[in-house]
Amino acid sequence: MGGIASVTMRGFGNGPEPELRSHGKKIGLCLKTEKGLWVMKHIAIGILGAATLGVMASAASASTLDDVKAKGFIQCGVSTGLAGFSAPDDKGDWQGIDADFCRAVAAAVFGDGSKVKFTPLSAKERFTALQSGEIDILSRNTTWTINRDTALGLNFIGVTYYDGQGFMINAKKLPGVNSALQLSGAAVCVQSGTTTELNLADYFKSNKMEYNPVVFEKLEEVNAAYDAGRCDVYTTDQSGLYGIRLTLAAPADHVVLPEIISKEPLGPAVRQGDDQWYHIVKWTYFALLQAEELGITKANVEEMKTSDNPEIKRVLGQEADTKIGTDLGVSNDWVVNIVKAVGNYGELFERNVGSGSPLKIARGINALWTKGGLQYAPPIR
Amino acid sequence: MASQEILREEPSRGSFVNDPKVRSLFFQALVVVLLVAGVWWIAQNVIANLTRLHIASGFGFLKGRAGFDISESAIAYSSDSTYGRAILVGLINTVIVAVVGIITATIIGFIIGIGRLSHNWLIRKICTVYVEVFRNIPPLLVIFFWYSGVLAVLPPPRDSIHLPFGSFLNQRGFYFPRALWGDGSWLIFVALLVGIAMAWFVARKAHQRQMATGQQFPVFWTSTALIVGLPLLAYALSGFPLSFDYPKQSTFNLTGGFQVSPEFLSLYLALSCYTAAFIAEIVRAGIRGVSKGQTEAAAAVGLRSGSILRLVVVPQAMRIIIPPLTSQYLNLTKNSSLAIAIGYPDLTATAGTVLNQTGQAVEGVLIMMAVYLVLSLVTSAVMNLVNARMALVER
Numbered sequence: 001m002g003g004i005a006s007v008t009m010r011g012f013g014n015g016p017e018p019e020l021r022s023h024g025k026k027i028g029l030c031l032k033t034e035k036g037l038w039v040m041k042h043i044a045i046g047i048l049g050a051a052t053l054g055v056m057a058s059a060a061s062a063s064t065l066d067d068v069k070a071k072g073f074i075q076c077g078v079s080t081g082l083a084g085f086s087a088p089d090d091k092g093d094w095q096g097i098d099a100d101f102c103r104a105v106a107a108a109v110f111g112d113g114s115k116v117k118f119t120p121l122s123a124k125e126r127f128t129a130l131q132s133g134e135i136d137i138l139s140r141n142t143t144w145t146i147n148r149d150t151a152l153g154l155n156f157i158g159v160t161y162y163d164g165q166g167f168m169i170n171a172k173k174l175p176g177v178n179s180a181l182q183l184s185g186a187a188v189c190v191q192s193g194t195t196t197e198l199n200l201a202d203y204f205k206s207n208k209m210e211y212n213p214v215v216f217e218k219l220e221e222v223n224a225a226y227d228a229g230r231c232d233v234y235t236t237d238q239s240g241l242y243g244i245r246l247t248l249a250a251p252a253d254h255v256v257l258p259e260i261i262s263k264e265p266l267g268p269a270v271r272q273g274d275d276q277w278y279h280i281v282k283w284t285y286f287a288l289l290q291a292e293e294l295g296i297t298k299a300n301v302e303e304m305k306t307s308d309n310p311e312i313k314r315v316l317g318q319e320a321d322t323k324i325g326t327d328l329g330v331s332n333d334w335v336v337n338i339v340k341a342v343g344n345y346g347e348l349f350e351r352n353v354g355s356g357s358p359l360k361i362a363r364g365i366n367a368l369w370t371k372g373g374l375q376y377a378p379p380i381r
Numbered sequence: 382m383a384s385q386e387i388l389r390e391e392p393s394r395g396s397f398v399n400d401p402k403v404r405s406l407f408f409q410a411l412v413v414v415l416l417v418a419g420v421w422w423i424a425q426n427v428i429a430n431l432t433r434l435h436i437a438s439g440f441g442f443l444k445g446r447a448g449f450d451i452s453e454s455a456i457a458y459s460s461d462s463t464y465g466r467a468i469l470v471g472l473i474n475t476v477i478v479a480v481v482g483i484i485t486a487t488i489i490g491f492i493i494g495i496g497r498l499s500h501n502w503l504i505r506k507i508c509t510v511y512v513e514v515f516r517n518i519p520p521l522l523v524i525f526f527w528y529s530g531v532l533a534v535l536p537p538p539r540d541s542i543h544l545p546f547g548s549f550l551n552q553r554g555f556y557f558p559r560a561l562w563g564d565g566s567w568l569i570f571v572a573l574l575v576g577i578a579m580a581w582f583v584a585r586k587a588h589q590r591q592m593a594t595g596q597q598f599p600v601f602w603t604s605t606a607l608i609v610g611l612p613l614l615a616y617a618l619s620g621f622p623l624s625f626d627y628p629k630q631s632t633f634n635l636t637g638g639f640q641v642s643p644e645f646l647s648l649y650l651a652l653s654c655y656t657a658a659f660i661a662e663i664v665r666a667g668i669r670g671v672s673k674g675q676t677e678a679a680a681a682v683g684l685r686s687g688s689i690l691r692l693v694v695v696p697q698a699m700r701i702i703i704p705p706l707t708s709q710y711l712n713l714t715k716n717s718s719l720a721i722a723i724g725y726p727d728l729t730a731t732a733g734t735v736l737n738q739t740g741q742a743v744e745g746v747l748i749m750m751a752v753y754l755v756l757s758l759v760t761s762a763v764m765n766l767v768n769a770r771m772a773l774v775e776r
Contacts, residue, residue, distance in 0.1 A: 123737065124733055124734070124736070124737045127737065127740050127742075128742045131434055131436060131740075131742070147740075148740070150435075150437075151436070151437040151739065151740055151741075152436060152437075152740035153434045153435040153436035153437075153740070173537070174632075174633075182632075183633075184632075185631055185632055185633045185634060185636065186632075186633040186634075187553060187633065187634060192730065192733070192734045192737070193733065193734050193736075193737030193738065197449045197450075197734070198448040198449055198460075198738070200450070201448055201449050201450045201460035202448070202460070205459075205460060211450075212452055212634070213449075213450045213451070213452045214452060214644075214724060215451075215452065215724050215726065215730070215734075216723075216724040217721055217722075217724075217730070217733070221722070221723075221724065224529075225724070228529075228533045228552070229537050229552055230533065230552060230553070230643070232633045232634075271434060272434060272435045273433060273434060273435065
């Protein structure tokens with residue numbers, strides 16, 4: 001709430017500054033001249049008026065792109081530590097698909113993938129942080145749902161990872177259990193404020209099973225409780241389960257049960273009401289996919305610039321008099337910058353969760369549409 | 382005298398603007414207007430920004446289906462219940478832990494506080510160490526100590542520790558038999574109520590008789606016999622209608638019986654131990670506050686040390702103790718929101734989940750603030766009543 005109010009107050013304080021559009025500017029000046037004429041008794045009325053104007057001025061405040069350019073970096077909301085998606089490495093740098101996606105957006109905007117600052121958020125804090133303007137992008141293994149797109153005022157830009165919710169148990173302690181349908185009566189560890197929590201309730205209810213939820217706010221707390229044996233079952237997105245298993249005391253003892261009980265399309269989200277920023281983030285994602293489809297990699301992107309293929313030339317901004325990048329609000333070589341910074345989608349996937357990572361997750365439905373998967377980008381033209 | 386005359390004349394000489402009365406009224410009015418304007422401005426800001434960001438607002442969401450489960454609930458609740466009911470479940474959980482915590486903290490606090498004034502060196506030192514240890518550790522660490530340090534290292538359900546009366550203790554909590562009341566068990570409760578009423582009556586009569594004649598009556602033993610004996614008699618007369626549901630081992634956990642979760646236990650123990658340290662100091666200060674002459678005078682008329690404490694010192698000490706005690710009760714209630722760290726579903730936890738599932742942060746936080754405010758005001762009101770009864774009656 002403080003965030004929401006402070007955004008507005010900043011808008012009001014900056015009343016007559018040039019970054020405001022004419023509408024806000026006029027009102028700001030009008031207030032200033034008239035205020036001088038008013039006598040002391042009218043101060044209260046003046047404040048009431050100023051309050052209204054402050055609100056209106058903020059409505060006309062600068063766009064996210066301008067804000068980001070002015071401060072020189074992108075504020076990116078990530079998880080508090082989920083291997084493969086966003087977790088700090090031994091040097092304290094954030095690694096993972098979600099962290100790299102923010103670097104890709106920074107590369108598109110600044111031509112430099114390092115101009116990102118990360119804000120670790122719990123599941124409960126994440127939406128408020130985005131709504132209040134504390135972060136510019138929420139890239140935090142967050143499931144895209146209709147409620148979040150409408151009532152929460154967010155815009156999901158796409159699905160960077162198709163996931164589904166699964167269950168993990170300690171096979172050593174529960175040798176007979178090999179299906180989620182045998183879990184009636186179990187204590188289930190789950191993170192609060194997630195779609196996982198809701199799917200869990202639905203799944204046990206529809207299968208007429210009982211369970212005892214053990215709910216924590218932070219991922220680390222859930223991990224510790226499961227590892228200590230406070231609950232029998234751990235449930236979250238399957239990719240998350242593989243990541244969490246690596247952090248347990250004895251990873252080999254734990255198995256992920258075969259059932260997938262939900263669709264969890266994970267993707268980055270931005271605030272509503274700023275179409276330009278929404279498009280930049282969305283097309284960064286599509287550019288990553290397009291680069292993979294065209295075989296443009298981190299290693300060959302410079303050579304590809306001189307390619308004869310008109311599509312590659314167009315995507316990399318080498319076409320004469322191209323306006324694709326500038327129309328988006330970034331430079332024309334934005335795709336080159338993105339790929340140079342993080343590689344294409346395939347490289348990003350393999351490095352963080354696939355064969356190049358300890359998680360060893362197969363591409364599966366996250367493969368490109370040309371290879372039987374669901375990842376598909378509209379044409380960049 | 383001369384200066385007074387000048388003061389009296391000044392208002393008439395000065396203009397309207399310099400009149401202190403008008404000035405004072407003006408500035409008071411100004412503060413009120415500024416305050417109202419400030420609040421109005423913040424409210425307008427929030428509303429305008431919520432609209433601008435296309436975030437839903439209003440309290441209509443309370444009627445929506447919650448969709449999530451809560452591990453502990455004193456009232457009927459399922460994922461089909463409403464968000465409003467989920468918040469109510471959290472509120473009741475907060476009240477439960479606060480009430481039992483307050484009772485336990487008061488008992489421990491009085492024992493430790495009196496212990497610190499003991500003539501026995503060992504008891505005095507043990508009580509000092511208790512106070513210094515718990516008073517100087519943040520309550521969150523005390524909660525973690527009980528949760529991760531004591532209860533989490535208990536054996537898993539398969540190797541539960543067997544306790545007397547069919548109770549079990551393991552890392553999933555404390556299990557004990559649940560009483561199943563059969564037909565005719567209402568008679569036992571009636572007998573209990575009658576027993577309590579009669580004990581109260583006996584105590585009153587005995588007091589009157591002692592005041593009139595100086596003769597004492599064994600009130601304690603009579604009362605105990607009435608309160609315990611009458612229900613037992615009723616139990617036998619109604620044909621022993623009581624049976625127990627014992628906890629049993631199942632695939633994953635113990636089922637049946639009554640379960641107290643480790644989350645509740647650790648929060649309850651931590652809050653009780655922590656607040657008791659402060660209450661002990663308040664009690665000690667209260668007793669110290671009673672003049673030594675009172676004790677000596679009581680001893681001089683021949684009262685024994687127990688009677689001196691009960692009849693002379695404590696009633697006077699209570700007047701000093703109760704006001705700061707209220708603050709400790711409020712602290713305990715508010716500290717219960719630390720439950721979120723160990724996953725006990727108190728108000729902060731359930732309202733927080735509702736807030737996150739609906740995205741309506743402003744409303745969610747407003748509800749939480751209002752509820753804690755009401756809880757604190759109710760506690761204060763009750764303690765003020767007690768304080769008023771304890772206050773010195775001037776004759």
